[in-house]
Amino acid sequence: MGQDGLQAGSPLRTPGSAAVAGIVFSVLLISALVLLRLSVPARPEAAGVWLTDSGRRTAVAIGLNLIPFAGIAFLWFIGVIRDRIGRHEDRFFATVFLGSGLLFVGMLFVAAAVAGGLIAASSRPAGPPGADTLTLGRTVTSILLNVYSMRMAAVFTLTTVTIARRTHIVSRWLEFAGLATALVLLVGVGISAWVELLFPAWILALSIDILTARPQASAASTGTAPPS
DSSP states (O other), rough: OTTTTOOTOOOOOHHHGGHHHHHHHHHHHHHHHHHHHHOSSSSTSSGGGGTTTHHHHHHHHHHHHHHHHHHHHHHHHHHHHHHHGGGGOHHHHHHHHHHHHHHHHHHHHHHHHHHHHHHHHHHHHTOSOOHHHHHHHHHHHHHIIIIIIHHHHHHHHHHHHHHHHHOOOSSSHHHHHHHHHHHHHHHHHHHHHGGGHHHHHHHHHHHHHHHHHHHHHEEEEEEEEOOO
8 A cells, every 4th residue: 555545556546637627628729719810810821910919919829828738638638538438448449539639739739839930930120020931831820720630630529429429428419519520620620710619619518528427427336326
């Protein structure tokens, strides 16, 4: 028996606070995307006047600084889902689930880094970057976020829904909502920039469902009734 009360060789328990990781991720990513969409022109070739506007630059900087913390929370969320699956985890789906989640975070970080580089370059004494550099940076950021990152989010959603249908770890309506979210992210993400909010919104609903179902799951495992 160790000093922390765990028997040597016993598996670690997922802390109850980890169940809120998905909620934290959703709130942070939604806040970041909204700040970026409201502060930066939708078209990459648009003039870089927003770089010289202190209010817009501050909003963009805040949004970019929220993304790393959103990514960290998302990694915790992946751990929560795997903990819920437990011994029912399938190697094939677990590989796709974990791989798509890690790729989503990686693409999100790279897109934020490119955007952050444009902000940093605009503060040089020589002035903001040229139109060609700005267009290139905006285009790379847009492709990373919309084409690659959101497609990985769609694969992550599809895999999570498949696992949920086999293990019954979430409510039924969330499975149908996840299928719709994944379909939109796969084929309709270019229709509107606001479509990106579907993924964190679905994660938010999923996290709340997991969090509210936790007392019942704990009571079922101990054979006691949940408090009324």
